[in-house]
Amino acid sequence: MKKIIINRVLMILPTVITIAFLAFSIMYFSPGNPAEILMRYRNPEGGTDPAALAHYEEMLGINDPFLTQFENWGAGILTGDFGESFKTGNPVTEEFFYRIGYTLMLSFTGLAFSLVIGITLGFLSAEFKDSWLDNLLRFTQSLKMSIPSFWLALFFIYIFSTQLRWFSAFGYNSPKDLILPGLVLGLSNSSRMVRLVRTCILEEKGSGYVYTARVKGLSEIQIFFKHILKNITLPIITLTGVSLVSMIGGSLIIENIFGLPGIGTYLVSAIVAKDYPVSMGFLFAYGVIIVFINLFIDIVYQFVDPRVRDCANAEI
């Protein structure tokens, strides 16, 4: 098992390098001159003095070849130095760690909602297969797939914030403000979970151990919680990982709508403001977070199923 984990960890390296390369290239090839932008931030009244511009270009190394610039940026990453924000002058890492907490809290709230919704509705759908309830659930799931999350967000804000006044519509003051955006995120990511849980349960219900459990005299609910759930953890974990990834991506939009101070909101405003170091750094961080989530899932995988665990041990 150690060997497998080490393997996975080593495989991350090329992926991370690729992500760094892409994050850098996107900003490198985007139109606009970073030196000019930085100059305007540092000295708003300065006009366009060519000597000053040359100074900033020199400072940023704009005229170096592409690869040299990439190497310099990459070397900075290795020492944890992503440069300073053009806009605020603060180190990018500082800006990042200040905001990542909100994004993670939002994503995990979303994940919790999507798991609870997915497992509950999936169970009901399977248990009452082909009944009106199952049909209704399946209809709403496919409906939900075609509703964009921002629409759902605006709809929820209208109902729960504007009309009912249960939640504030914008900004972050207390953990309670995570509920509504988390619910939106969870709901818009739960359709696949509902369907997966339903299909898995129906499949497992035909298997021998479920018959044995019935023979033992267990009720269907007991059979679900004590037997089926554990057997379908692997697909659920896999999808959870995929969902978490798409939630961290989706949080970008949701954070903006709900005005949460996470990395999504900041990244969008950095891109708009052409704040190059922040944009590159945050794009890179998004990619790396996603890679690490996948790694984490691979490793959790090894521990959940005794069969996978033993196969892995046998390989050594």
Add this chain to the structure above:
Amino acid sequence: MKKEKLLEVEQLNIKFTTSIGDVNVSDNINFTLNKGETFCIVGESGCGKSVVALSLTRLLPENAVINGSVKFEGFTISDLDDKEFAKIRGQKIATIFEQPMSCINPVMRIGEQIAETYRANFKCSKKEAKLQALKKLEEVKLPANRYNAYPHELSGGMQQRVMIAIALACNPQLLIADEPTTSLDVTVQYQILELLQELKEKYHMTILMITHDMGVVHDMADRIGVMYAGNMMEIAERDAFFKQPLHPYAQELLNVVKDPCHYTIPGTVPNLMEIFSGCPFEPRCQKATEMCKTYKPENSVRDERMVRCLNVIPN
């Protein structure tokens, strides 16, 4: 001595409705299980044996249409609601299936699976259930340190022992064993049969054994039912049966045992979607007459013996 009846099956008809037509798996089957005996249902694969067994504990999927009556200890099981029946199924009737590996939960420790059975049916503490489970492990001759093992760590024979321990956790009156040894090596088969025999005597259980192996029938049965294409062709006591099987199909089954390397019954088991106008065995029967094609045989019964054939009367 008057025999006490534990299970009575009368006029049992089962068909599955599928998108491509109906499958008739049980055609007016009658049989009874007397307390303490081993009744073997024997027949080739695909004759509907497993389906009949599953119907006794109401485990058939929803597309099954069941008619007729099954009485357990005098109660008609179709009259009981799900909750009442779950209790009987848990405490009084146990079932062992053919594939032990797929029939025990692969991600749960085997000891817990045995203990759980006990806890599901009797109010008791976890500790007490564990003690019971350990006792059962000992009875099926598995070492106590196997309590924490996962199913895949055990051999097929040991897995089947676990299944037996689960089945016997509540000391059932009736044990339904559907091909319990078919997937096992010959030597292991013998050990498992011996174990079943031993436990049967210890707990005065009644066993309904389903098999396609005449050897198993010979070793285990007190009475025998021969099933072919959804029909119970012959029911007889063991000695009488092996002395002189009456139904041509039963005779063919024994011919195979006498010369397993060279003799096979000509033809194959029919698809149960067919509707038989005459006797379902007629196309393969060497004693068939013209009549067999057009007339369905009825059960003819004398004393303990039943035969469903136009050309044979029990005597």
